[in-house]
Amino acid sequence: xxxxxxxxxxxxxxxxxxxxxxxxxxxxxxxxxxxxxxxxxxxxxxxxxxxxxxxxxxxxxxxxxxxxxxxxxxxxxxxxxxxxxxxxxxxxxxxxxxxxxxxxxxxxxxxxxxxxxxxxxxxxxxxxxxxxxxxxxxxxxxxxxxxxxxxxxxxxxxxxxxxxxxxxxxxxxxxxxxxxxxxxxxxxxxxxxxxxxxxxxxxxxxxxx
Numbered sequence: 035x036x037x038x039x040x041x042x043x044x045x046x047x048x049x050x051x052x053x054x055x056x057x058x059x060x061x062x063x064x065x066x067x068x069x070x071x072x073x074x075x076x077x078x079x080x081x082x083x084x085x086x087x088x089x090x091x092x093x094x095x096x097x098x099x100x101x102x103x104x105x106x107x108x109x110x111x112x113x114x115x116x117x118x119x120x121x122x123x124x125x126x127x128x129x130x131x132x133x134x135x136x137x138x139x140x141x142x143x144x145x146x147x148x149x150x151x152x153x154x155x156x157x158x159x160x161x162x163x164x165x166x167x168x169x170x171x172x173x174x175x176x177x178x179x180x181x182x183x184x185x186x187x188x189x190x191x192x193x194x195x196x197x198x199x200x201x202x203x204x205x206x207x208x209x210x211x212x213x214x215x216x217x218x219x220x221x222x223x224x225x226x227x228x229x230x231x232x233x234x235x236x237x238x239x240x241x242x243x
Contacts, residue, residue, distance in 0.1 A: 036184070037093060037094075037097040037098075037183035037184055038180050038183050038184060040093040040096055040097055040183075041089055041090065041093040041179065041180060041183055044088075044089045044092050044093050044096075045085060045086075045089040045176075048084075048085045048088060048089060049085055052081050052085060061077065061081075062074060062077045062078050062081060063077070063143070064077075064126070064139040065126060065130070065139070066137075066139045066140050067140045068139075068140050068141055068142045068143065069142060070142040070143050071139075071143060072139055072141070072142070072143030072144070072149040072152075073143060073146050073149035073150050074122070074149075074150070075149075075150040075151075075161060075164070075165065075213065076115075076118045076119040076121075076122035076123075076213075077119060078150055079115050079118060079119070079164075079168055079210075080115040080116060080118070080119045082115075082168060082172055083111060083112055083115050083168075083172065084112070084115075086172055086175055086176060087108060087111075087112065087175075087195075089179075090175075090179040090194070090195050091104070091195070093183065094183070094191055094194055094195070097183070098186075098191045100191060102191045102192050102194060102195060103192045104195065105195065105196075105197045105198070107197050107198035107199075107200075107203055108195060108197075108198070110198075110203055111198060111203065111206070114203070114206055114207050114210050115210075117210070118210045118213065118214060121214045121217075122214060122217060125214070125217050125218055126139070129221045135221045135222070136221065137221050138153065138154040138220060138221060139221075150165060151165060153216070153217070153220045154220045154221060158216075160212050160213055160216050161213060163209055163212070164209040164210060164212070164213045167205065167206060167209050168206065168209075171198075171202065171206060174196075175196060175198075178195075178196040179194060179195060179196070182194040182195075182196075
């Protein structure tokens, strides 16, 4: 089988595994009390890069009988995704433990795209930015791997997986950091039970502006 076909076969298999785990265990969704849990961008981001990089790594091992040496930039890329999901989980845990907070993650999700783009106010520009950047760089990464699989540059399998320029990594890192920083504020000022029947909000505790 051609190396490119191996890549796409592994990519499809891993994607199906992710989809199955999400269907059975809600792997890509926020921890939530809602009947229809919303999707979590940080979990989707980590799954996205894991599938892309593991597909490349595994297809190279199968077709060349050797494991490539990963670039430092590839490891950093996975580290950015891991740090994003870890930070998001810490923030969620803090919100869950605060009885005065009403989490927007506990409302029913809409659909995959709207969920990953939305915060407490709806679709937000900072989430849109980080989703678009990760999608664009992911597609670029896939195309580079597919083009290099058939004929490795300089006949070196370590060059099949592309090296990402430092400025591009910084861009992805800043985008993820912005997402995490604004996630801290998502549920602040949303008092649990506010606006429910028979309950009057405490105006002195409402945020100004």
